[in-house]
Amino acid sequence: MEAILEAKEVSKRFRNGRGIRNVSFEIGRGEIAGLFGPNGAGKTTLLKLITGLIRPDRGTIRLFGCDIPERFEQGMSRVGAVIETADVYEYMSAYDQMKLAARFYPGLPKSRIDQVLEQVGLTPYRGEKAGHYSLGMKMRLALAGALLPEPQLVLLDEPTNGLDIEGIRDVRLTIERLAAEEGISFLISSHMIDDMGKLIDRLGIMRRGEMIRQGLRRDLVPAGVTLEAYYLSQIRQTKGAEDDGQLDGELA
Numbered sequence: 001m002e003a004i005l006e007a008k009e010v011s012k013r014f015r016n017g018r019g020i021r022n023v024s025f026e027i028g029r030g031e032i033a034g035l036f037g038p039n040g041a042g043k044t045t046l047l048k049l050i051t052g053l054i055r056p057d058r059g060t061i062r063l064f065g066c067d068i069p070e071r072f073e074q075g076m077s078r079v080g081a082v083i084e085t086a087d088v089y090e091y092m093s094a095y096d097q098m099k100l101a102a103r104f105y106p107g108l109p110k111s112r113i114d115q116v117l118e119q120v121g122l123t124p125y126r127g128e129k130a131g132h133y134s135l136g137m138k139m140r141l142a143l144a145g146a147l148l149p150e151p152q153l154v155l156l157d158e159p160t161n162g163l164d165i166e167g168i169r170d171v172r173l174t175i176e177r178l179a180a181e182e183g184i185s186f187l188i189s190s191h192m193i194d195d196m197g198k199l200i201d202r203l204g205i206m207r208r209g210e211m212i213r214q215g216l217r218r219d220l221v222p223a224g225v226t227l228e229a230y231y232l233s234q235i236r237q238t239k240g241a242e243d244d245g246q247l248d249g250e251l252a
């Protein structure tokens with residue numbers, strides 16, 4: 001497998017004793033990977049480490065063969081991300097927001113804005129203020145911004161958070177289409193395994209700051225077992241421990 005993301009034994013401890021410990025994870029080209037775990041398990045922390053928003057205490061992270069944070073710009077040039085909040089300007093139209101975002105990427109042809117709005121299904125609403133959008137549409141607008149520089153890997157943190165069933169379906173179909181038609185790989189974090197379950201080729205399950213399972217779905221999940229049932233069985237094995245993100249003991 002050609003790994004486009006490799007995280008090896010990554011640890012990050014915040015001053016309050018929370019964080020992630022010894023986390024390893026990898027993604028191959030063209031895969032849709034799901035990062036699952038209860039609230040506070042460390043999913044967002046891992047995504048922030050991958051995108052260089054925070055630095056690891058230990059371990060290595062490579063994106064497209066480039067060490068992060070040393071060769072950050074080169075590695076991240078092929079990555080798009082929507083992390084924590086799908087920030088959109090409520091008073092601006094989708095088109096104007098994309099024009100603003102496009103200024104970060106000098107040399108980007110204007111036609112790219114039309115393309116990304118089309119890719120996320122917002123062309124009919126491109127002139128409307130985002131304040132009038134549903135949450136699902138706002139998420140897709142944030143995704144359009146992440147797609148501007150034609151990334152080969154897109155990281156999405158809880159893309160279905162707060163969405164209704166229709167919104168979840170629209171986001172899922174958008175991801176599915178982008179993966180199939182554009183060959184984009186995805187890393188999607190969620191605590192709602194069913195929302196994205198159908199799409200997932202590879203999964204990582206985090207619990208209390210550790211990666212308790214990771215690998216290809218076909219290798220991990222027995223035939224006839226749903227992803228949700230598998231996830232619950234793995235999480236229950238560590239039941240009893242409070243999931244407050246507090247790391248046990250010192251970092252290894």
Ligand SMILES: Nc1ncnc2c1ncn2[C@@H]1O[C@H](COP(=O)(O)OP(=O)(O)OP(=O)(O)O)[C@@H](O)[C@H]1O
Nearest residue numbers: 014018019038039040041042043044045191244245
């Ligand atoms: N900047 C920070 N300073 C201190 N603690 C933090 C910081 N960021 C995260 N944490 C803690 O680290 C743990 C892991 O948090 P993280 O946000 O990565 O979890 P998560 O799996 O993304 O959870 P959720 O599903 O709720 O988003 C939590 O206990 C959280 O409170």
